Amino acid sequence: MPSFSATTASTETPAPNDRSVGPVLSQTAHFDTPLPLACGRTLPQYDLAYETYGILDAERSNAVLICHALNASHHVAGFYADDPDNIGWWDNMVGPGKPLDTNRFLVVGVNNLGSCFGSTGPISTNPATGKPWGSDFPIVTVEDWVDAQAQLADRLGIAQWAAVMGGSLGGMQSLDWAIRYPSRIRNALVIAAAPNLSAENIAFNEIARQSIMSDPDYHDGNFGAYGVKPRGGLRVARMIGHITYLSDEQMEAKFGRQLREGLKFSFAPEFQIESYLRYQGEKFAEYYDANTYLRVTKALDYFDPATREGGDLARALAPATCRLLVVSFTTDWRFPASRSREIVKALVRERRDVTYAEIAAPHGHDAFLLDNPQYHAVVRAWFQRMAAESGVGDDFPRPSRQ
């Protein structure tokens, strides 16, 4: 059994105002038991990269799993001692005294299969060939991810999560946990998600994939063997995605029609929004793997629990017996509030214990990552009630600064 406290290395005492979990360690769990996948193939062995913050209580009842969205990872909170600017993607949500309070909960971040950030994926070595999986890595699904996460839970000795929590694609994993592992989850937080992708959502994903696959440096996914990567395609894919994360209003407020230096009558970036998107695209193309991008967008496209019940979402959600918190944001047009309400209505029809919060926020889909006071208050209250009702974390000493 790994020592959980070890991953929140406490060699540096944080300053009173610093509510970061501090320096953290990325860990890897190796699994030799083959994992059957939705596509029909089996992953013979695999690694899952993960991080933990906080301390598992004696009853092993205070563990919270964080599922990540498209391009994030298991690095949810804190920073790496040797890379202090590399701060976890949900650091404003997870930490001592934060909405998800690591003084009470043991938080686990996990990197999904097919990713390029530590868990087994296209850039990992295929044991059968000794070469990177590349384009031969299977197309994995939300269900596959959740099955692998359940293996990690077993490995960590966590029979039941206090909660599984995620935003966007992470929220879909959270929902899938509630449906398919009802006895292993007491709470599901489904944030800025949808019961499936709309035609428009799929269309955006398909364009991103086409952009990558029509880049000559893609080489049918075997670009690694050629020592290149389809940067141009990845850049455009990211730019497309990025538009859908922001609200029209927020983009207008932030950039509007601001020019960099006046009109140049050229195709170089002239408007600030152009520079911003190009920069985001370039940055993404540097660190992200194209084969991973293709697979993650497919996992999004495929997620549709209602299909298991002939399109009846309520019946598909009926097995979910945990408490659910569903959160949406008013200006999110990627996964509009109406899609979250579909989930809520289906759960209500099945008389499930669901709470719904529709947060007024100008930031579009990105809002789920941002520090919105109302949103954070809702999540904080949820975890406080959870802790109060179950006595979770009561056996921990309270730091005086809380």
Added chain:
Amino acid sequence: MPSFSATTASTETPAPNDRSVGPVLSQTAHFDTPLPLACGRTLPQYDLAYETYGILDAERSNAVLICHALNASHHVAGFYADDPDNIGWWDNMVGPGKPLDTNRFLVVGVNNLGSCFGSTGPISTNPATGKPWGSDFPIVTVEDWVDAQAQLADRLGIAQWAAVMGGSLGGMQSLDWAIRYPSRIRNALVIAAAPNLSAENIAFNEIARQSIMSDPDYHDGNFGAYGVKPRGGLRVARMIGHITYLSDEQMEAKFGRQLREGLKFSFAPEFQIESYLRYQGEKFAEYYDANTYLRVTKALDYFDPATREGGDLARALAPATCRLLVVSFTTDWRFPASRSREIVKALVRERRDVTYAEIAAPHGHDAFLLDNPQYHAVVRAWFQRMAAESGVGDDFPRPSRQ
């Protein structure tokens, strides 16, 4: 002076139910007078391709100019005798007995500079080099287009248009006519347009351009010299554009999550929406010129009459003394109704004669091209009032089938 009736060749008598203008001829007007452009360069000489339908009345007072949007042309109505399936892009709007009735009005369709459908553009020969302009063709603006259209009006002997009409980018040209040529236009129809592009609009255009320019077959715009074209980039550019033409609702109703043949766990098209977009992209990449696409999107980005008055749209529109009809569509998210209302409010502030119709339509931006009864009734009534008040077309014999 060209013969207008000649372009609506009447060798084939249409059947009673056929309200097409029938077979039409594409004509070309050559201009030797240099055209100064907004970018500071001058086009030494140029051609404008155009078509006309109907008959100019004795007072030369019944001419209506149709301005086209992104990828359309001067082929507004009717068909070509040798290519009968090639029907004009606004054939449901323009024809005998149609909302814009060619029994009363002489309708002129014009192809804009920089296009690839007959008017001078990147695929035309640069007289200075004897080679195609290619990437050296200037970046042209809405104002440049309108200036060239004014030259065509002179050539056709039309001192004043009864109306200038356009949708989307065409509506911007219509608005520019009203502002900069107030004495030459009695009515402006500004449909599904905006006073300028939002940051989000620019972002979509920039992604389309990046997609083209990062295609290795783009060759800095000189792909013609290499005997190739950046098909992959054009395909993705068109797919991006296409999403913004349709409403989320319409895409959902038309495609939803329909599969072609079940999930294949591959990157081949699986959902119907994927096939549809790929098909649209392929088709577009066949017939459209990449250098034209880059320029047309720039013309969209640059259009912003308010900048001439320090951002004050009302003051910018003040010179427009014609009657204006502004039309928007409820589900258009490319140019939402709120953007049309900006134009209307600015005109009202200047006490201009403006009528506004916000049409309930599920089809998104594309609605301006479709046969929506309420929309067509509004346009029909507008032209009928125009004809009645000015006696336009009264000297024409009414065909008995009307």
